[in-house]
Amino acid sequence: DEKDKPNNKSISLIETMINWADQNVDFVILEGILKRDVYANMLFRLKNQYQKKMKTFYFDIFFEETYRRNLLKKKPFSRGLMQDWWLDNDRLGYEDHVFTIKDDLPVRMEYILKIK
Known part of the structure; x- marks a missing residue:
């Protein structure tokens, strides 16, 4: 709460x-x-x-794709609520890698496991 x-x-x-x-x-x-x-x-x-033990990743995925993925959940959040949360390009500045829409799950996993 x-x-x-x-x-x-x-x-x-x-x-x-x-x-x-x-x-x-x-x-x-x-x-x-x-x-x-x-x-x-x-x-x-x-x-x-x-x-070096901590790796930081950022998912640079546009809102519409994020919302589409949210709809796959059993209990998705409303569009309005997600828009209230949305912050575009809210990076820390020391990310080890930035993933984009082009990176599917196998690509992300391969990259993450390679840099451990």
Whole structure:
């Protein structure tokens, strides 16, 4: 129920879970819409802490394609809600790779597994 705004409580929870996972599992994947203005400080701290262990990817996919993919879910979000969330080109600036619409899942997996 936490609002997606700077300094929300979920930011420290995410950071705590990643630090716990680093000590207890082989791989950690943090996936989601992580707005730069909300999550950048946490992500920069993690990048500094984990250096080469942390890989960052950005999906540069236009809104219509994102919305189309959303409609494949069992419980898709409404178009209006997704438009409210949408931030075009909201990059951190240190992405290891930017994927585009041209990169299908096998291409993305091959790239990610190659750079580990």
